[in-house]
Amino acid sequence: MLDLFFIIQKLILVSAVLAITLVIAMYTTYAERKLAAFFQDRVGPNRAGPFGILQPLADGLKFMFKEAFIPANANKFLFVLGPSISMIAACMACGVIPWGSSLMIMGHEVPLQIADLNVGVLYLFGVVSLGVYGIMIGGWASNNKYALLSTIRASSQMISYEIAMGIALIALTLSTGTLSLKEIVSLQHGGHWNVWVQPLGFIIFIICAFAETNRMPFDLPECETELVGGYHTEYSGMQLGFYLFAEYINMFVSSTVMAALYFGGFNFPFLNSLGLSHNLVTLLGVGVFFAKIFALMFFFIWIRWTIPRFRYDQLMRLGWKVLMPLAIFNMLVTAVLILL
Amino acid sequence: MTWTQVIPAEWYLILGTALFGIGLIGVLIRRNVVIVLMSIELMLNAINLILVSSSAYHANLSAQVFVFFIMMVAAVEVSVGLAIFTVIYRRKESTDIDALNELKG
Amino acid sequence: MTSFLILAFPLFGFLLLNVFGCFFSKRVSGFLASASVLASFAVSVLMLRDVFLAGAIRVPLFTWFQVGQTNVSFALLLDSLSLLMCLMITGVGFLIHVYSIGYMHEEEGFTRYFSHLNLFIFFMLFLVLSDSFLGMFVGWEGVGLCSYLLIGFWFQTAAFGQAAKKAFLMNRVGDLGFILGILAMIMAFGSTQFSVVFSGASQLPIGSGIITVIALLLFVGATGKSAQIPLFTWLPDAMAGPTPVSALIHAATMVTAGVYMVARSHVFYMSSPIASTVVLCVGVSTALLGAIIATRQSDIKKILAYSTMSQLGLMVSALGLGAYSAALFHMLTHAFFKALLFLAAGSVIHALHGEQNVFKMGGLRKSLPFTFGVFLIGALALAGFPPFSGFFSKDMILLAALDHSPLVFGLLVLVSILTAYYVCRLVVLVFMGTSRSDKTAHESSWIMQIPLGILAIFAAASGFLHLPEALHPEFIVVTLLAIGLMIAWCYRRFSQVQTSDEKTGIVFRKFYIDEIYNGLIVRPILLLARFFWTIFEPVILELPATILGKSVMFSGRRLKQIQNGHIGFYLLVMTAAIAVILVQLLWI
Amino acid sequence: MILGLFCFLSLLTIMSALSVILSRNPVYSVLSLILCFFSIAGHYILLSAPFLAVVHIIVYAGAIMVLFLFVIMLMMRTSDVGLTSWVKRIGSFFVVGVLGVTIVALMQRGTLVLPRYLASVEGSVSSLGRVLFGQYAIPFELSTILFLSAVVGVVMLGKKS
Structure with missing residues (x-):
């Protein structure tokens, strides 16, 4: 009976997380367009529904009903596999995020986290490193030289920035002493956010997150001016939708991870002094967590419409010659401080 | 009831041996240098698998440390091997392992 | 430790000349070499009193090596015997050094020559001063090396190099006997130190096998170094070296090392009649053979070389007879007069620009009066003309022989007569009659004459150092008469000889011994x-x-x-x- | 259920490994190898070595296989060179078969002493780290030198002279 309850509980949680993730990803596209219009002093989408609020749904429908064209010389299996891997890899990271502390339902304590791995941070890191396969496979399978070039750019860029990101994470885990995400979040209880402890680490991490998600100013893999449409030049229909969607999911996940790792996750100040019930506090925490996530996503969008694109050699130089030494320095300083 | 109480240790050994054999066959029958390197990775992973299983069955973490080292060496081996391969490919325009037959009596 | 300086000076001189020789002028290097030997001589003289008072002084230097129970250490032994040798070596050596400055002044390897000469003095002193057979062996080998280096001094001439190699190899044969003797000694007594060995030997019964073996093996070494039958053929060839080298090494000092060694180990020979007999036989036959060959040679240095061999045979005979003091006395006088003869011969050769054939000389008494004078003194001493030094030493040997057996006495008298004959022949051929040379001779420089003069004084007078208890007037008269007759006959026979008419004959061919060996x-x-x-x-x-x-x-x-x-x-x-x-x- | 999971993972491992060596397309080989590594990671997790499983994924899937894919995509303009001659192929299968049978037979003979059903060990990060940085600290530091030399060597090789 316990097993059954456990499975049902996890199934509900997984469905909820997936649904929320997809919906947020959908509405991020809307938010991005609206914000872009705001930055550029335009109106933005406003036809579908009030304030254009149904615009993402319309877009999704259009993607679904368009013909998914597969080029003649492409490897069909891999061509379809690419976007799927991108999507799956993007969604997998949600599995270890602690969305909230726990809810008491029918006497059972239900943690708002799909799996509390004791190597959660490493898991995140591994999943992030898988994201590159979707792009590589799709780009190569297209049998298009622009797509291939973009693929190579993407993979080099992601591998390069993964290193700095990993070292920043090592510094973080050095200071927290655990690899479990839930414990990391709990340790930030009461305003002791890691961003105060690891400011340099956070800056490195967020820069790397931009690179990993192929967002501006590091969106070289889909650099339209040079590579037609990037790795998804040959894609159309829902497959293209998957790629674009995966990007937004990645953005969401990155923000989530940063909020959890550096901004205290579902913790907020004066958490326990409000005198509310446990479930209420948890729900409030979830709300706070999402507020932090949205703030970070706004930052992502804000940057996109503000900062121009890097040149590729500049990107590589930044990754290897600036971020990596900085990350190592940060790690060493952290280690020395802990030792003292 | 833990995992090691259900599965006999030999099963892992046999699995590892099979994996190693497959890797070995790959090394022997494939002529593509990259595939040969991948087969070597397969063989290394067979060893890793056996090491991890013996770590579990003997309750000794040293084997896992060895796995760690094997992974390190594998990473080094692949990076150097592929670098050498690219250099050779630039010269020979071929991925055939039998094209590299200049060192002979 | 003062005695250590006897060794240190020549070694220092050798090192100085060898390392910094290229910076010195000929004059400086000659001076340095001579000074080092003179200093050594001076120290020896200073030590005389100590030795006279103490009898024998043993100066331990250092432990060489230790194998099992055998501890080999280096120590100096100063007693009357070794000090006598030291004085002889350094004294004669110093005079020859001085002479060499004049004789070698035109040579290319002047510094090399003097450094080797110093090294030779060092090793020779080492040989006589060391208090064990092993140390003696080191000096023994060292003088062999220097002999090789100096015989082959003009190594650009192939024949001279061959002569050097011959001397070296012949000595090797003797050295093998010597080192086997040392090993037998270590087996028997567990040491090579003189005191240990001799006290051990004196406790064994007379005529015991091991003593005989050791004595014979040591004597093999002595035959090599002292040019006795059968290992003598190297000595005439060794005349290839510069004449002062012949005087120092192959007449006065090194060749007497064998005599010294046998005298030093007389304990063995006294307790081994067989060995003594062998020594006597070898000595007598060598003396006879050398004297016979010397009568028919035409090369002035070869004549002197065979004469040396003959005189060494005489000394060895004396050793075999048990007349050790006689042997040593003759060794001392021989050192003076033979060195004198060689140096004077060198002076003649120098005057004639390298001419060595006596049949191309003649009549030199007018052009080289000083050389003639000193040569005559040396010749008379060699011939045993009273009262020159050779007379007394030979007299002692002959007396000892007379005590032993009439046969030996007769043979040794024959040797003396032959000696007188070839000496007279030599003097007459070189200095009397008319000149057969196309070169004009002139007296050599003062630096060569001074050593000649000093040596002539010693050759004439050193016989009085050890006057016999009872002089035998009949001996003196007989000798005077015999030598006088010999001079007269030789003068008639050789004074007008124009060319060598004696190119054939078994004697001229040295009994074909080289050929037989070949x-x-x-x-x-x-x-x-x-x-x-x-x-x-x-x-x-x-x-x-x-x-x-x-x-x-x-x-x-x-x-x-x-x-x-x-x-x-x-x-x-x-x-x-x-x-x-x-x-x-x-x-x- | 555990048995089923083991069988499923083992089957996946073997099938993907076979696919690695038998695919004509190198890209399929790489993808199969990634799949194989994932199944091996699954084995690691079930053998209570989650840290190794994740590191395995990061190192192999995240880095090594990307490198392979990279090289294949850049280099393989022509089609694959294929297999060796059928004589060698049959010989290889025969030899490897003999090897495998022999090893299994050796196991059955009891030459290899195996524990059965022992208690497992907790492969947590901290305990593994304690072993790694305690007992094996020096080999670990030496391996960093290996890495450094590899980096230098690869950069030198990769430079177009």
Whole structure:
């Protein structure tokens, strides 16, 4: 009976997380367009529904009903596999995020986290490193030289920035002493956010997150001016939708991870002094967590419409010659401080 | 009831041996240098698998440390091997392992 | 430790000349070399009093090595014997050094010559001063080396180099006997130190086997160094070296090392009648052979060389007779007059620009009056003309022989007569009559004359150092009469000789001893070597090796087909080999 | 259920490994190898070595296989060179078969002493770290030198002279 309850509980949680993730990803596209219009002093989408609020749904429908064209010389299996891997890899990271502390339902304590791995941070890191396969496979399978070039750019860029990101994470885990995400979040209880402890680490991490998600100013893999449409030049229909969607999911996940790792996750100040019930506090925490996530996503969008694109050699130089030494320095300083 | 109480240790050994054999066959029958390197990775992973299983069955973490080292060496081996391969490919325009037959009596 | 300086000065001189010789002018290096020997001589003189008071002084220097129970240490032993040798070596050596400055002043390797001469003095002093046979052996080898270096001083001439090699190899044969004797000594007594060995030997019964063996083996060494039968042929060839070298090494000092050694180990010979008899026989026959050969030679230095050999035979005879003091006394006087004769001969050669054939000299008493005078003194001393030094020393030996047996006495008298004969012949041929040389002779420089003068004084007067208890007037009269007759006859016979008419004859050919050695020893060895070279090596050794090599190369050519460069093939073979090993593991 | 999971993972491992060596397309080989590594990671998790499983994924799937894919995509303009001659192929299968049978037979003979059903060990990060940085600290530091030399060597090789 316990097993059954456990499975049902996890199934509900997984469905909820997936649904929320997809919906947020959908509405991020809307938010991005609206914000872009705001930055550029335009109106933005406003036809579908009030304030254009149904615009993402319309877009999704259009993607679904368009013909998914597969080029003649492409490897069909891999061509379809690419976007799927991108999507799956993007969604997998949600599995270890602690969305909230726990809810008491029918006497059972239900943690708002799909799996509390004791190597959660490493898991995140591994999943992030898988994201590159979707792009590589799709780009190569297209049998298009622009797509291939973009693929190579993407993979080099992601591998390069993964290193700095990993070292920043090592510094973080050095200071927290655990690899479990839930414990990391709990340790930030009461305003002791890691961003105060690891400011340099956070800056490195967020820069790397931009690179990993192929967002501006590091969106070289889909650099339209040079590579037609990037790795998804040959894609159309829902497959293209998957790629674009995966990007937004990645953005969401990155923000989530940063909020959890550096901004205290579902913790907020004066958490326990409000005198509310446990479930209420948890729900409030979830709300706070999402507020932090949205703030970070706004930052992502804000940057996109503000900062121009890097040149590729500049990107590589930044990754290897600036971020990596900085990350190592940060790690060493952290280690020395802990030792003292 | 833990995992090691259900599965006999030999099963892992046999699995590892099979994996190693497959890797070995790959090394022997494939002529593509990259595939040969991948087969070597397969063989290394067979060893890793056996090491991890013996770590579990003997309750000794040293084997896992060895796995760690094997992974390190594998990473080094692949990076150097592929670098050498690219250099050779630039010269020979071929991925055939039998094209590299200049060192002979 | 003052005695240590006796050794230190010549060694220091050698090192100085060898290392910094290139910075010194000839004058400075000659001076340095002579000064070092003179300093050594001075120290020896200073030590005289101490030795006279103490009898014998032993100065331990350092431990050389230790093998098991045998502890080999270096120590100096100063007693009357070794100090006598020291004085002789350094004194005569110093005079010859000074003489060499004049004699060698035109030579190329002047500094090299003096450094080797110093090294020789060092090793010779080492030989006589060391208090063990092993230390003596070190000096023994060292003087052999210096002899080799100095005989081959003009190594650009092939024959001289050959002579040097011959001397070296002949000495090796003797040295082998010496070192075997030392090993036998270590076996018997566990030490080579004189005091230990001699006290051990004196406790053994007379005529015991081991003593005889040791004595005979040591005497083999002595025959090599002192040019006795059968190892004498190197000495005449050693005249290839510069004349002062002949005077110092091959007349006065080194060749007497054998005599010194036998005298030093007289304990052995006194307790071994067989060894003494062997020594006597060898000595007498060498004396006779040398004297006979000397009568027919034409090279002035060769005559003196054979004379040296004959006189050494005389000394060895005295040793065999047990007349050790007589032998040593003759050694001392011989050192003076033979050095004098050699140096004077060198002066003649120098005056005649290298001419050594006595038949191309003659009449030199007018052009070289000083040289003639000192040469005459030396010659009379050698001939045993009373009252020159040679008379007294020979007298002692002959008396000892008379005590021993009439036969030995007769033979030694014959040797003396022959000596007088060849000496007179030499003097007459060189200085009397008319000149047969086309060169004009002139007296050499003062730096060469001073040593000659000093040596002449010693050659004339050193006989009085050791006057016999009772002089025998009949001896003196007989000797005077005999030598006087000999001079007269030789003058008539040789004063007007124009060229050598004696190029043939068994005596001129030195009894064909070199040829006999060649035929008996050298030729068979060469034949054996030729056999090994032409037959044994190509057939027995090389053929199987060639077959082996060819077969390996053949199989290699076949096998290299396997090394086809295909990694896949290699891997397959490797895996198959592992499989075979595992299958074999399964079966066992 | 545990048995089923083991069988599923083992089957996946073997099938993907076979696919690695038998695919004509190198890209399929790489993807199969990634799949194989994932199944091996699954084995690691079930053998209570989650840290190794994640590191395995990061190192192999995240880095090594990307490198392979990279090289294949850049280099393989022509089609694959294929297999060796059928003689060698049959020989290889025979030899490897003999090897495998022999090893299994050796196991059955009891030459290899195996524990059965022992208690497992907790492969947590901290305990593994304690072993790694305690007992094996020096080999670990030496391996960093290996890495450094590899980095230098690869950069040198990769430079177009």
